[in-house]
Amino acid sequence: xxVVIGLEIHVQLLTRTKLFCxxxxxxxxxxxxxxxxxxxxxxxGALPVLNKKAVELALRVALALGAEVQEVSQFDRKxxxxxxxxxxxxxxxxxxxxxxxxxxxxxxxxxxxxxxVRELHLEEDAGKLIHxxxxxxxxxxxCGVPLVEIVTEPDLRSPQEAREFLRALRTxxxxxxxxxxxxxxxxxxxxxxxxxxxxxxxxxxxxIKNLNSFKAVERALQAAAEHQRAxxxxxxxxxxxxxxxxxxxxxxxxxxxxxxxxxxxxFPDPDLVPLVVDAMWLAxxxxxxxxxxxxxxxxxxxxxxxxxxxAEALLVDPVRADYFEEVARAVPNPKAAxxxxxxELGQYWTGDEPPLPAADLVALIRAVEEGRITRPQAKEILxxxxxxxxxxxxxxxxxxxxxxxxxxxxxxxxxxxxxxxxAVADYRAGRTQALGFLVGxxxxxxxxxxxxxxxxxxxQTLLSGG
Amino acid sequence: MAKVEALAGLxxxxxxxxxLRADLAKILAYFQKLQEVNTEGVTPFSPLPGQTNALRxxxxxxxxxxxxxxxxxxxxxxxxxxxPPLFSA
Numbered sequence: 001x002x003v004v005i006g007l008e009i010h011v012q013l014l015t016r017t018k019l020f021c022x023x024x025x026x027x028x029x030x031x032x033x034x035x036x037x038x039x040x041x042x043x044x045g046a047l048p049v050l051n052k053k054a055v056e057l058a059l060r061v062a063l064a065l066g067a068e069v070q071e072v073s074q075f076d077r078k079x080x081x082x083x084x085x086x087x088x089x090x091x092x093x094x095x096x097x098x099x100x101x102x103x104x105x106x107x108x109x110x111x112x113x114x115x116x117v118r119e120l121h122l123e124e125d126a127g128k129l130i131h132x133x134x135x136x137x138x139x140x141x142x143c144g145v146p147l148v149e150i151v152t153e154p155d156l157r158s159p160q161e162a163r164e165f166l167r168a169l170r171t172x173x174x175x176x177x178x179x180x181x182x183x184x185x186x187x188x189x190x191x192x193x194x195x196x197x198x199x200x201x202x203x204x205x206x207x208i209k210n211l212n213s214f215k216a217v218e219r220a221l222q223a224a225a226e227h228q229r230a231x232x233x234x235x236x237x238x239x240x241x242x243x244x245x246x247x248x249x250x251x252x253x254x255x256x257x258x259x260x261x262x263x264x265x266x267f268p269d270p271d272l273v274p275l276v277v278d279a280m281w282l283a284x285x286x287x288x289x290x291x292x293x294x295x296x297x298x299x300x301x302x303x304x305x306x307x308x309x310x311a312e313a314l315l316v317d318p319v320r321a322d323y324f325e326e327v328a329r330a331v332p333n334p335k336a337a338x339x340x341x342x343x344e345l346g347q348y349w350t351g352d353e354p355p356l357p358a359a360d361l362v363a364l365i366r367a368v369e370e371g372r373i374t375r376p377q378a379k380e381i382l383x384x385x386x387x388x389x390x391x392x393x394x395x396x397x398x399x400x401x402x403x404x405x406x407x408x409x410x411x412x413x414x415x416x417x418x419x420x421x422x423a424v425a426d427y428r429a430g431r432t433q434a435l436g437f438l439v440g441x442x443x444x445x446x447x448x449x450x451x452x453x454x455x456x457x458x459x460q461t462l463l464s465g466g
Numbered sequence: 467m468a469k470v471e472a473l474a475g476l477x478x479x480x481x482x483x484x485x486l487r488a489d490l491a492k493i494l495a496y497f498q499k500l501q502e503v504n505t506e507g508v509t510p511f512s513p514l515p516g517q518t519n520a521l522r523x524x525x526x527x528x529x530x531x532x533x534x535x536x537x538x539x540x541x542x543x544x545x546x547x548x549x550p551p552l553f554s555a
Contacts, residue, residue, distance in 0.1 A: 015524050016524050016525070016526050017524050017525065017526050017527075021527075022522070022525065022526055022527030022528075023526070023527070023529045024526045024529065031532065031545055032532070032544070032545040032546050033532050033535045033536060033545055033546065033547070034529060034531070034532050034535075034545075035529045036529055036530055036535045037527075037528075037529050037530055038530075041530075041535060049520060049521070049522040050519075050520065050521050050522060051521075051522055051524055052521040052522060052523060052524065053523070053524035054524070055521070072518075079473070080473075081473065081474060081475035083547075083549050083552065129552070130546070131551065131552060132551075133551070134543070134548070134551075135541070135543075135548045135549055135550055135551050136548070136549050136550070136551055136552045137543060137544070137546035137547070137548055138546055138547040138548070138549065139545075139546055139547075140535070140547070263469070263473060265473070272520070273514050273517045273518050273519070273520050274512070274518050274519075275518070275519060276518040276519055
């Protein structure tokens with residue numbers, strides 16, 4: 001039995017205003033119904049006017065995916081009766097979407113996979129509903145916020161693949177600066193279609209709506225695939241149904257059994273003139289396009305010697321990627337910078353912003369590379385700098401230096417040898433791992449302020465009678 | 467008629483239904499006339515012929531105050547519009 005999955009992804013665009021009116025689009029913390037106007041409330045006589053920036057951000061996505069931008073597209077009304085939509089219809093692009101085709105390539109367990117895009121179009125978001133016992137409460141702040149909808153071909157072959165595709169798409173959207181694409185905040189939402197086919201015969205599609213986390217995408221698709229397999233192996237038919245997903249209980253919730261009342265009666269919106277994207281406009285959008293993550297990755301691997309998994313980890317968040325880039329350019333060993341950004345600094349990087357200015361991390365890495373401080377010292381300084389908000393140069397000058405003096409190192413080594421006769425005897429008896437123990441003892445005495453490699457060398461020289 | 471009612475979220479009395487059925491029949495008959503027009507070579511739809519790209523810069527403007535937005539609502543609560551429960555428990 002083969003699994004076939006296609007996704008419909010809604011992405012909120014990073015515009016300042018809504019798609020068809022000048023109400024602010026940053027509704028996240030706004031009190032209910034404070035970002036509305038006659039247009040987004042659907043009051044009689046109000047007319048929509050298209051936001052140019054929303055078109056340009058959607059075009060950026062289309063170009064990055066290699067989609068074919070339609071020179072003339074139009075807006076249609078999708079009619080349905082539900083209280084989250086005060087006009088009684090949603091403005092979307094049905095007959096001619098903004099762009100068609102394109103593809104996204106990503107990695108799954110080291111393998112490259114490519115998923116084709118069917119189309120990409122602009123539409124408006126709906127209001128938010130809160131269901132209470134006394135009634136349904138409605139906040140229209142989100143109503144009219146610009147969305148780009150990306151519809152894939154049914155090219156995905158497993159729930160894990162769907163999850164990884166979505167991750168790769170999120171990375172792309174963030175790098176293009178078209179969306180913050182946070183699934184928890186509903187900035188990136190996903191509906192999925194899945195069918196299980198037997199012996200190559202196409203199966204029946206099941207739809208799962210409102211998947212709001214990567215885990216939900218994977219788990220809900222697994223559950224739907226299992227459900228279909230169970231039906232098929234009992235010789236039963238799969239019905240064309242729509243499910244919701246209960247994220248807490250990890251259960252599919254049946255929403256609609258039949259194609260009941262799903263007649264959207266699409267027709268062209270007479271309030272909106274056609275959208276024409278000519279070559280010149282497209283060239284302007286292309287010129288303003290940030291570097292897509294795959295180009296950045298290739299460049300980092302080529303120029304900085306990173307491995308693909310390091311590059312991928314740094315690319316998840318464009319702020320981190322930019323930060324790494326800044327540090328890597330300023331230090332002698334860019335590959336080492338990846339480790340510092342991901343591991344040492346990564347443990348403190350919990351918010352959106354970097355926990356330490358890039359220049360400070362550069363100063364720290366340089367001090368290590370030039371042998372002025374040891375790695376353990378550097379980690380201590382880093383911790384202080386981040387937690388106590390002290391600048392790295394100040395901490396560096398207070399740190400003292402590494403014990404570099406040959407005489408001092410030799411005195412230290414002799415002391416350690418004197419105090420650890422057993423280890424010395426072990427080493428001379430051929431158990432060379434005793435050297436590691438002796439180096440550790442010496443480092444402890446030096447409070448980390450000695451280079452372990454040079455210490456080992458001095459110890460070895462003394463042990464072999466030098 | 468039942469389907470149109472369901473799509474529009476309406477619940478009609480038998481009298482209203484008959485009245486609307488008669489009205490809709492008249493409207494449909496009226497629009498039938500359009501079928502007689504020869505539309506060979508005419509663009510299927512164009513809201514304002516020759517006009518394209520009525521665009522707006524992404525500059526925020528004022529929104530309605532909350533009280534104003536809610537003023538026509540039959541019911542509201544805590545700044546929200548309120549409608550009868552969508553899901554009956």
